[in-house]
Amino acid sequence: MGKTFGFEVNRTSTATAATLFRLETDGGRWSDWAKPVIVQSSWEREAAPVGGVGAIRRVGLWPLLMREETIEYEQDRxxxxxxxxxxxPVKDYRAEVFFTPRDDGGTDLRWTGSFTESLxxxxxxxLAVLKTAIRVISARLVAxxxxxx
Incomplete structure (x- = not known):
């Protein structure tokens, strides 16, 4: 059985939690803002609200499109x-993105992930690849x- 690994990426933004959340959960639009990591994005299965529980987004670059399913959804949080x-590329990958409003009107963004190595x-x-990808994606999200x- 493989070892389990985890990461955490933190960012602070002047944007509202609602703005960040809307962008991050709308998987069909990731290619609009998450390049160069995400070149293509679309919905395999939509859900209401957009990106809600059961939605599956396809992100990446064909033929390596990752399929990511929303398993929990707390609006703007x-x-x-x-x-x-x-x-x-890994087993049992699970990621959580937290959007915490700041007293100054901005948002603290915390993106965590864990997985079991496949080999x-x-x-x-x-871990290095996933954490680097999330660092780049989260920076593009904030910008x-x-x-x-």
């Missing part, structure tokens, strides 16, 4: 998703949200 089958000894490389606020 928290979004939880997991990989929804192949192709998945023994590969977890540290997979886009601040431009749209």
């Amino acid at each position: 928290r979004h939880v998703y997991a990989f929804a089958g192949p192709p998945a 023994p000894g590969t977890g540290s490389v997979q 886009t949200a601040e431009r749209n606020s």
Whole structure:
């Protein structure tokens, strides 16, 4: 059985939690703001509200489009998703994105993730790739949200 790994990426934004949440949960529009990591994005299965429980977004670059299913959804506060089958570079991936309003009107963004390595000894490389991707994506999310606020 493989080892379990986790990461956490934190950002502060002047944008509202609602603006950040709307962008992050709308998986069909990720390619509008998350390049160069996410070149293509679409919905495999939609849900109401947009990005709600049961929604599956496809993100990445064909032929390696990750399928991510929303498993928990708290409007403007928290979004939880997991990989929804192949192709998945890791096992049991689960990510949580927290949007915490600040007293100054901005938002603290915390993006955490955990997974089990798919092949023994590969977890540290997979962790580096996933954490780097989330660092870039979260920076693009904040920049886009601040431009749209």
